[in-house]
Amino acid sequence: MYTKLRSIQSGTFSTVYKAWSTTHNRYVALKITPKYKTSEANMKNEYDVMKILNSCNPHPNICSMLDFYTDDSYYIMVLEYCECGDLYDFLDIAKSQGSPSSPSLIQIDMQKIIKQLCSAISFAHSLGIAHRDIKPENILLTINGDIKLADWGHAIQSPKSNDFQIGTDNYRAPETFSGRVSNSCFKKNFDRSSAPLYNTYQADYWSLGTTIFYLMFGDCLFRVSKSKKVQHLKNFDEFEKDPFAFIYRKYVVPRLSCGYNDEEDLHVSLQHTRQYIWQDLPDIYDVFHLCKIMVDTLLKVSNAKERSMENFINEVDSAWNKDSSMDSCFSYQNKIDLFWEQWSVNTETVPAKFQLKNFEKPCLIQDGK
Numbered sequence: 136m137y138t139k140l141r142s143i144q145s146g147t148f149s150t151v152y153k154a155w156s157t158t159h160n161r162y163v164a165l166k167i168t169p170k171y172k173t174s175e176a177n178m179k180n181e182y183d184v185m186k187i188l189n190s191c192n193p194h195p196n197i198c199s200m201l202d203f204y205t206d207d208s209y210y211i212m213v214l215e216y217c218e219c220g221d222l223y224d225f226l227d228i229a230k231s232q233g234s235p236s237s238p239s240l241i242q243i244d245m246q247k248i249i250k251q252l253c254s255a256i257s258f259a260h261s262l263g264i265a266h267r268d269i270k271p272e273n274i275l276l277t278i279n280g281d282i283k284l285a286d287w288g289h290a291i292q293s294p295k296s297n298d299f300q301i302g303t304d305n306y307r308a309p310e311t312f313s314g315r316v317s318n319s320c321f322k323k324n325f326d327r328s329s330a331p332l333y334n335t336y337q338a339d340y341w342s343l344g345t346t347i348f349y350l351m352f353g354d355c356l357f358r359v360s361k362s363k364k365v366q367h368l369k370n371f372d373e374f375e376k377d378p379f380a381f382i383y384r385k386y387v388v389p390r391l392s393c394g395y396n397d398e399e400d401l402h403v404s405l406q407h408t409r410q411y412i413w414q415d416l417p418d419i420y421d422v423f424h425l426c427k428i429m430v431d432t433l434l435k436v437s438n439a440k441e442r443s444m445e446n447f448i449n450e451v452d453s454a455w456n457k458d459s460s461m462d463s464c465f466s467y468q469n470k471i472d473l474f475w476e477q478w479s480v481n482t483e484t485v486p487a488k489f490q491l492k493n494f495e496k497p498c499l500i501q502d503g504k
């Protein structure tokens with residue numbers, strides 16, 4: 136028996152409600168999908184995937200299905216309820232709160248999120264399941280600040296696929312567009328049967344990278360613009376040519392707290408910036424470092440085979456594990472050196488003096504713990 140309390144959100148296919156379950160004696164989320172909005176095969180796929188994920192030892196970072204009902208008009212999935220909603224909305228609140236003099240009071244523990252997300256994805260992959268729609272909206276937060284990967288509606292039980300147009304464009308791996316017209320343009324309609332299969336796990340790694348990127352900068356790495364015949368990945372060519380210079384120019388520079396004239400000014404500027412961008416990494420040099428790790432391990436454009444979540448998490452672990460023997464690698468001076476090594480290439484186009492533009496929307500998050 137369920138008592139519907141309020142609607143949480145309407146997605147493309149379903150409406151999700153908070154409800155009280157007398158059967159489970161707890162709050163639950165009811166994901167109600169009208170039958171006309173989806174096919175039986177799609178619903179069965181989501182149900183089967185959730186069943187497999189819930190079988191034996193359910194993973195703590197995957198949103199569990201507690202029950203499932205259907206009648207003539209609706210499918211109803213009973214899910215464990217995540218009190219703090221999804222990461223996209225959560226970040227939106229964080230972003231709207233801060234200012235240069237008073238950073239946001241909401242804090243996102245990015246280190247924890249990254250670890251838990253990788254753990255959930257690798258658990259699903261170990262069961263032969265790829266999510267195919269990893270994005271902030273599908274990552275739920277509990278009251279304890281833990282995450283639960285949700286919305287397995289696009290998941291597939293196969294390491295290969297030639298389903299294109301699956302998932303969310305801004306987070307999708309380049310190879311999942313297929314039908315290439317030019318590097319950054321993809322035909323919307325093309326003959327699927329002749330298109331090469333893509334690896335669904337490697338596509339998830341890319342979405343993981345673009346999702347973390349969004350959490351770092353409060354913006355998508357690319358935006359996909361659509362015309363009737365083609366989809367265009369805006370800025371994609373520029374990224375492919377030189378990922379570091381691209382991220383630096385498009386995402387880092389506009390967020391620096393003041394202009395700079397020389398190297399020393401820049402260091403001061405970067406230090407001022409740190410509290411708005413990232414809580415868990417002590418300063419902006421670590422933000423750059425994380426960008427570098429993502430570009431090196433997850434955001435490989437043409438050779439998807441080179442993407443590796445294992446390498447990503449190993450490198451993140453050693454970067455964050457300040458007590459380990461790696462500590463000396465991340466001394467302040469080392470970070471500065473690393474910064475110049477990585478970012479001073481190809482940045483001639485950056486104006487000598489630039490103004491802060493985005494501080495009314497600071498990224499992540501507040502002052503000292």
Ligand SMILES: Nc1ncnc2c1ncn2[C@@H]1O[C@H](COP(=O)(O)OP(=O)(O)OP(=O)(O)O)[C@@H](O)[C@H]1O
Nearest residue numbers: 144146147148149151164214215216217221272286
């Ligand atoms: N278990 C839950 N606890 C709390 N909120 C939830 C839960 N499940 C879903 N939501 C909220 O409802 C939204 C939509 O859920 P979900 O993504 O599963 O539906 P959908 O119809 O498949 O959406 P879309 O197709 O737009 O991705 C989520 O982004 C989240 O904000």
Ligand SMILES: [Mg+2]
Nearest residue numbers: 146272273286
């Ligand atoms: Mg969703």
